[in-house]
Amino acid sequence: MGLATADVEVYSDHETVRLIGAPFTFNPGDRTIYTGVDNTSAVVLRAGWLGLKTEPFKGWQSAHILSVTGSNGDDRVFEVKRNFNNPVQEDDWLWFPAMPQKVEPCRN
Numbered sequence: 001m002g003l004a005t006a007d008v009e010v011y012s013d014h015e016t017v018r019l020i021g022a023p024f025t026f027n028p029g030d031r032t033i034y035t036g037v038d039n040t041s042a043v044v045l046r047a048g049w050l051g052l053k054t055e056p057f058k059g060w061q062s063a064h065i066l067s068v069t070g071s072n073g074d075d076r077v078f079e080v081k082r083n084f085n086n087p088v089q090e091d092d093w094l095w096f097p098a099m100p101q102k103v104e105p106c107r108n
Contacts, residue, residue, distance in 0.1 A: 008052060009067040014059030023053040024068065026078070029099065047081035050098040060094055061087050077101045 008019040029046035036042075050066060066078040078098040080087065085097040 005071045007069045011065040012059035013062040026050045047097040050096045051093045
């Protein structure tokens with residue numbers, strides 16, 4: 001995903017914040033091969049970085065879900081991962097270690 005604008009809902013421990021037309025970018029994480037002690041292997045996808053060009057807002061560092069509706073109409077949901085990194089501020093950008101999540105409608 002390149003630089004685009006989106007409406008973003010940020011779900012945090014404090015409150016839900018809605019950003020309208022915020023510039024954003026997403027850089028996917030690396031895939032690495034993990035070999036277990038029993039010599040089996042699996043591909044592991046690491047968290048990427050999602051950047052929002054916006055002022056810091058209350059609760060941005062405790063965000064756990066980012067719901068992104070892009071300017072071209074696509075909807076994406078990202079989970080903020082804090083396994084190895086934490087959200088950071090760099091100049092005008094807020095950066096979140098994030099992984100895209102697959103969302104499906106509930107079927108009964």
